[in-house]
Amino acid sequence: TVVVRLVNMTAPATTTAAADDDIPVPGRVVGAVRQALSVAPLTDSRLVDIKFESADPAMAARVANGFAQAYIETELESKFAATKQAGDWLEARLEEQRKKVTDAEMALQNYKQQQDALSVVDQQNIVVQRLSELNAAATRAKTERIGKEEVWNQIDRLRTDRSALESYPLILQNPFVSQLRTQLADLQRQQAQLSERYGERHPEMVRVKTAIESTEKRLVQEVDKTVEGIRGELNAARQQERSLTNALDAQKAETLSLNRKGLEYDGLEREAVSHRQLYEALLRQANRVGLESEVKATSV
16 A cells, blocks of 8 residues: 655746747646656655645645546556456456357257267166176076086986986986886896796797887887987077077177266266356456456555
């Protein structure tokens, strides 16, 4: 803060040399005023003395006051000019930022419409749950396929040994195979008993032999059918595993796509929010500058 202390001094008017007649009137006036005017700061203070010497006390007061007022007005004009410059700069930045806000919000809105981004979060929850379920199902299918493959490999190795094949636990689980094996054993016992009393061509021996051959044939057919059933289960397990694996891969791709959409949406949203916040900050600053430009105050 600068305080101007006015000191009006009166002094006898002085005459100038004849050479001054060659100077234009405005120049002579300015020269005379400058000679009569002095401005000096006071030591260890924020005061300034403005002194003007004139033979006319009223004139001395008006000139000293005039210089002080002119200085104050100059300060105000300088402050106003600086404020206006800042306001113009802020207005230009506001216009640029306003366009960025509009573009960013439009890009976000277009993305929402094109990608149905409003339901991205809900879709992500569903897709992640579905992915977890498919992953568990695919794991179970793989485990089942491995188990059936191991069983089939054991059965395949026994196909050259009919007796061992028919005795395989999984084959025996077929009730028809078990029943036919029991019938065959009974017929074979009958054949052994009858052979002690009758010859090969005896009707009873022929009957039992025919029954044995028929039972053996049915047993072979039933065992082969069971083997084919086991192979069919293996093929079905393999197909199920492939199907679930393909579905899992598709679900992973969908999950990645949704994640990418989510990231793109979040990025656009952050950009729009950032531009909006910067715009609002510039607007507040511009309003403050506008208010300051209307304040007619000076520190002098």
